[in-house]
Amino acid sequence: MADVKLRGVTKKFGRVVAVNRVTLDISDGEFFAILGPSGCGKTTLLRLIAGLEFPDEGEILIGGRVVNNLHPRDRDVAMVFQNYALYPHMRVFDNIAFPLMVRRRELGLDKEAIRRRVVEVARVLGIEGLLDRYPRELSGGQQQRVALARALVREPKVWLLDEPLSNLDAKLRVQMRAELKSLQRKFGVTTVYVTHDQGEAMSLADRIAVMNEGRVLQVGTPDDLYLKPLDIFVATFIGSPSTNIIPCNVVSVETLELECAGFNLKTGISLDPGILKLGDKVYLGVRPEHVEIRKSQDEGVTLKGKVTIIEPLGSQSIVTLSLGSESIRALTSRDLKVDVGEDVYIRIDVSKTLLYDAKTGKLLL
Amino acid sequence: MFRGFLDSMQVIIRIFLTVLALILVFALLYPIIYVVIVSLLVGQTLIISIDAIRMGLTVDRYLGTINDPDFVRGVTMSLVVAFLHIVFSVLLITPAAYAFSRFKFRGKDTILILYLILSQVGGGFGIAALIALYVLLVKLNSIGLPVIGNPVVLALIYTAWAVPFQTWLIKNYFDSLPRELDEAAFIDGASWGTIVFKVILPASRPAMTVIALFSFMGAWGEFIIASFIKVPTVAAYIYQTAAGQTIFWGDFAARTILFSIPVVILFVIAQRYIGEAMRYGAGKL
Ligand SMILES: Nc1ncnc2c1ncn2[C@@H]1O[C@H](COP(=O)(O)OP(=O)(O)O)[C@@H](O)[C@H]1O
Ligand SMILES: [Mg+2]
Numbered sequence: 298m299a300d301v302k303l304r305g306v307t308k309k310f311g312r313v314v315a316v317n318r319v320t321l322d323i324s325d326g327e328f329f330a331i332l333g334p335s336g337c338g339k340t341t342l343l344r345l346i347a348g349l350e351f352p353d354e355g356e357i358l359i360g361g362r363v364v365n366n367l368h369p370r371d372r373d374v375a376m377v378f379q380n381y382a383l384y385p386h387m388r389v390f391d392n393i394a395f396p397l398m399v400r401r402r403e404l405g406l407d408k409e410a411i412r413r414r415v416v417e418v419a420r421v422l423g424i425e426g427l428l429d430r431y432p433r434e435l436s437g438g439q440q441q442r443v444a445l446a447r448a449l450v451r452e453p454k455v456w457l458l459d460e461p462l463s464n465l466d467a468k469l470r471v472q473m474r475a476e477l478k479s480l481q482r483k484f485g486v487t488t489v490y491v492t493h494d495q496g497e498a499m500s501l502a503d504r505i506a507v508m509n510e511g512r513v514l515q516v517g518t519p520d521d522l523y524l525k526p527l528d529i530f531v532a533t534f535i536g537s538p539s540t541n542i543i544p545c546n547v548v549s550v551e552t553l554e555l556e557c558a559g560f561n562l563k564t565g566i567s568l569d570p571g572i573l574k575l576g577d578k579v580y581l582g583v584r585p586e587h588v589e590i591r592k593s594q595d596e597g598v599t600l601k602g603k604v605t606i607i608e609p610l611g612s613q614s615i616v617t618l619s620l621g622s623e624s625i626r627a628l629t630s631r632d633l634k635v636d637v638g639e640d641v642y643i644r645i646d647v648s649k650t651l652l653y654d655a656k657t658g659k660l661l662l
Numbered sequence: 663m664f665r666g667f668l669d670s671m672q673v674i675i676r677i678f679l680t681v682l683a684l685i686l687v688f689a690l691l692y693p694i695i696y697v698v699i700v701s702l703l704v705g706q707t708l709i710i711s712i713d714a715i716r717m718g719l720t721v722d723r724y725l726g727t728i729n730d731p732d733f734v735r736g737v738t739m740s741l742v743v744a745f746l747h748i749v750f751s752v753l754l755i756t757p758a759a760y761a762f763s764r765f766k767f768r769g770k771d772t773i774l775i776l777y778l779i780l781s782q783v784g785g786g787f788g789i790a791a792l793i794a795l796y797v798l799l800v801k802l803n804s805i806g807l808p809v810i811g812n813p814v815v816l817a818l819i820y821t822a823w824a825v826p827f828q829t830w831l832i833k834n835y836f837d838s839l840p841r842e843l844d845e846a847a848f849i850d851g852a853s854w855g856t857i858v859f860k861v862i863l864p865a866s867r868p869a870m871t872v873i874a875l876f877s878f879m880g881a882w883g884e885f886i887i888a889s890f891i892k893v894p895t896v897a898a899y900i901y902q903t904a905a906g907q908t909i910f911w912g913d914f915a916a917r918t919i920l921f922s923i924p925v926v927i928l929f930v931i932a933q934r935y936i937g938e939a940m941r942y943g944a945g946k947l
Contacts, residue, residue, distance in 0.1 A: 349845050370851035382842035386864040396850035451850070 299360030299373070299454040299487055300325045301346060306355035308341055315341040317511035318355070323489060323504075328481050330490045330498035332534070333508035339491040340379075342508070343457050346489060347376050360454060370400075375448035376457040379464070381440050383432040389443050390415055390428040396451045404451075418446045421480070438469045445477075449484060456481070456488045462497065474500055495535050499523070507531045525651075529658040532582045532651055538615050541588070541625040543581045544655065547573050555581060559621015560600055564647045572661055579661065582651035588627035589644040590616060590635060600643040604635050618643060701915035708911045723916035733917065736896030739813060743888075743895055744881035746817030751828055751877045752863070752870065754821060759832035760858050764844065774833075777826035795819065796890050809891065816893045820881050828873055835869035836862060868935040875932045879925055896921060 301323040308316040315338045323329045331339050344350040346357060348369035357364050364372050375396070383392050397404065397411045406414075419425040422442045432440055441461065448456060461477070462470045478501055481488050492498050498505045499519040506516045507530070514528040515521075526532035532540045545557040550573060553564045562581070573579070591598055605624065606617035609631065616627045616635065620643060627643070635641060652661040699710055702719040727733050761767070762774060803809045839862060847857045863870060885897035900917050903909075929936075 347845075347849055349849070369849040374849065376846065376849050378842040378846060380840055380842055382840060382846040384843065384847075384861055384865065386867070395847070395852075399847070399850055399852040399856055447846075 300327075300358075301329075301455055301487060301489065302356075302358040303342075303346075304356040304358070306342075306345060306352045306357060308338075308345055308350055309353050314511050316345065316352075319508075319511075319513050320355075321506055321513065321516065323487060326485045326487055328478070328488045328490065328501060328503045330492060330502035330505045331508060332492055332495060332498040332505050334534070335493055337508045338511040339493070339508060340459055343376070343459050343489060343491050346372075346455070347374050347457055348372050349376075372455075373453050374455040374457055375451065375453035377444045377448045377459065377461045379460045381432075381444040381464075383440060383443055383447075385432055387431075388428065389419075389424065389430050389432070389435070392432065392443055393418060393428075393446045393450050396447060400451075414450055415446075418450045421449075421483070422446045437465050438473065441465060441473065445480070449480070449486075452484070452486075454487065456484075456486045458488065458490045460492055461490075463492070463494070470497075477501065496537060499535070507534060509534075525660070526582075527660045529580055529582065529653045529660075532653070532660075536584055538585045538626050538628065540651070541581075541583045541585065541623075542653075543583065543623050543625065545579050545581050547575055547577045547579060550575055555579070557581060557621065558623045562600075562645065562647070564650070566647070566662070568662065578655035580653040580655055580658075582653060583625065583645055584649065585615065585626045585628040587646040587649045588618075588625060589646070590618070590627055590629055590633060591642040591644060592635070594642050595644075598642045598644045600645065602641060602643050604637050604639045604641060607635070607637060697915045697918055700911055701919055703912055706910045706912040723912045724920065726913060727916045727920055732894075732899055733896065733920075736894055736899035739893060740882055740895040740897065743813045743817050743820070743893065744878045746814060747820045747824075747881040748874045748877045750817055750821040751824060751873055755825060755828045755873070756832060756863055756870075757854075757858050758825075759829050760836055760862060762829065762833040763836035764841070774830070777829055781826035781830060792886065792890075795887070799891055811892045813893050816888060816891060816895075817881065819887055819891075820877070820884065824877060824880060828876070832866070832869050832873065835866050839865055871932050871935040875928055875936070878928060882925060 301321070303319050303321040306316055306319045307314065317338075319342060321329075331342060333339050341350060345352055346359075348364065348367060352365065359372055359374070384395065387395065391398075393415045394411050397406055397414060401407075401411065415428070416425060419428055422445060424439060424442045424446065427435060427439060427443070432443065435443065441464070445461070448458075458477075462473050465473060474497060490498070490501060499522075502519065504516060504518055505522055506513045507522065507528075508514065509530050515526065515531045517525075522531060522535045526535055526540075529542065533542060543557050545555040545562070548554050548556045548561070550568065553566045553568055553573070555562045555564065590604075600620060602618040602620040602625075604616055605619050606615075608615040608617075612631055614629050614631055614633075616629050616633075618625055618627060618641070625643075629635075653659065654661055696710065699715075700708065701723050702721070703710070703714050704717045704720050704722075705714055707714055762770060799809045799815075809815050843861060843865065844857050847861045852861065881895075883897055885895070885901040888895045888898040889901060900914070900921055903917070904914050
């Protein structure tokens with residue numbers, strides 16, 4: 298088993314900086330997710346760890362050893378590709394056996410030992426009945442399992458998964474999530490999991506690194522990222538529906554008061570001096586689940602808005618409200634009966650709001 | 663009323679198209695039919711006349727050809743050369759095409775464009791190259807290398823000849839295979855040889871089939887170089903027997919027909935691969 302460390306790793310493709318000075322510490326046996334929008338450099342980062350790309354700057358360590366110039370074979374990593382990359386001309390058995398076959402001699406395995414290992418892994422993944430088939434005769438979910446089996450069969454130190462569930466339909470995806478998690482537990486293998494789906498990352502990973510434009514913006518547990526997103530990008534990327542971001546000006550510093558588009562918000566928070574001055578521009582981040590809709594003006598509720606869109610999700614609904622000249626979303630229980638066009642009162646849970654510097658996008662408190 | 667008119671119009675159009683198609687087919691088949699008839703005539707003549715046909719038809723020409731030891735030897739030699747050519751093509755051109763498809767290196771585009779030009783120009787350039795080749799081979803032979811009469815050398819020449827076109831065809835086919843296929847094998851510790859010959863090549867069956875087919879036809883049908891370096895292939899044999907004081911046209915026609923049969927059979931078998939692979943053969947840098 299092994300930990301994976303990246304020290305200021307940069308990778309450029311011509312003028313594109315695909316990975317920009319990334320530093321990560323992935324512990325032994327950890328399920329680590331790399332989360333970010335498409336094109337942010339996730340795959341490149343994974344390929345750097347695998348040894349399919351070489352960094353322009355920085356160091357990559359696996360199990361305490363610098364592997365910058367090490368052949369992928371000697372890094373003892375296995376990768377599952379987004380498109381599975383099963384060998385089309387080989388049966389499932391031979392696909393899974395391939396990693397063992399090519400290094401049969403150094404591993405000291407004979408045909409029979411290989412067969413046993415393949416069957417064993419296939420059984421764990423529930424595909425022992427498919428060993429005689431060709432990849433084209435399998436469903437997407439089955440191909441996925443074969444790809445996972447092929448990556449597990451030689452018991453690598455590090456498991457690299459590139460959006461492994463993105464080609465599956467929604468139901469299967471949720472089911473495979475649970476299986477992946479238990480597989481990873483069972484094998485205890487250090488796992489780096491790339492995805493653009495925050496729900497997937499949140500439900501699977503021990504820790505998540507959120508990336509954008511080649512940079513890692515924040516690393517933390519799912520709770521860290523949800524409760525304390527250090528960057529405005531992280532705030533909008535984590536959580537569904539995504540965080541409301543409202544541009545505001547500071548109108549009172551002692552107990553922070555904000556003037557936002559068409560409404561004022563007394564936060565009641567007393568800030569440390571020097572963090573903000575009068576007239577500073579900030580972004581207020583409010584999660585939809587912290588926006589409460591009231592039909593009557595109860596005590597302490599000062600904001601008034603109008604319902605513009607209602608999206609029922611089943612047990613909950615997303616209600617879009619116009620508030621001043623902004624539009625914000627609230628996540629409400631389905632018991633709340635409101636109609637489009639209705640005037641309602643809005644309570645924002647000030648203790649749970651996030652405040653970001655408008656220039657740097659970094660969290661202020 | 664009107665429906666009836668439309669229906670009869672359709673019938674007329676259909677008859678017209680059918681007749682047109684038959685005429686086309688006949689025009690295309692005419693030379694072949696002609697040669698078949700010549701090969702069946704009792705008299706050895708190139709001109710088909712009522713008199714000639716009245717003398718009767720016979721399959722003697724075919725029996726004679728099959729029993730002609732020179733013909734049989736020629737067929738064997740052609741099969742050997744064609745087989746070697748296929749093996750050389752796969753062993754030499756495939757790895758090169760792989761490199762062109764997957765790696766970046768200096769001069770790559772220049773070579774590819776050169777190949778493209780070479781695979782498109784024939785004619786005068788080809789003849790010039792042929793003369794140069796002939797001179798080279800005679801020189802090599804005179805310093806004691808067994809070049810003349812050597813089927814291996816002939817197969818190598820054919821392979822060299824096929825490099826530009828086949829490299830392009832296979833390269834483009836490889837381009838269409840996902841890179842992750844090689845990368846998965848690479849991470850698992852496969853050598854380049856394993857990746858090319860055990861992963862990529864078997865996954866490229868259509869391209870390989872077409873390469874084999876073209877190699878076969880190239881080797882089977884070529885007679886100028888074969889005659890030059892005196893390898894008695896069946897094509898060279900037929901070519902030589904078609905020149906001389908008296909030409910036995912009936913024998914010649916029968917040989918030609920027999921000679922063309924393997925190519926026809928191969929085309930029928932490999933047909934479904936040809937379209938697929940040829941789509942990749944067109945230049946696409
Ligand atoms: N081989 C390559 N050549 C040139 N640019 C590349 C290459 N691979 C990736 N890129 C670029 O690097 C950036 C990051 O790509 P990638 O790592 O694939 O993102 P992600 O996996 O997060 O979608 C993109 O702008 C992409 O166009
Ligand atoms: Mg990607």
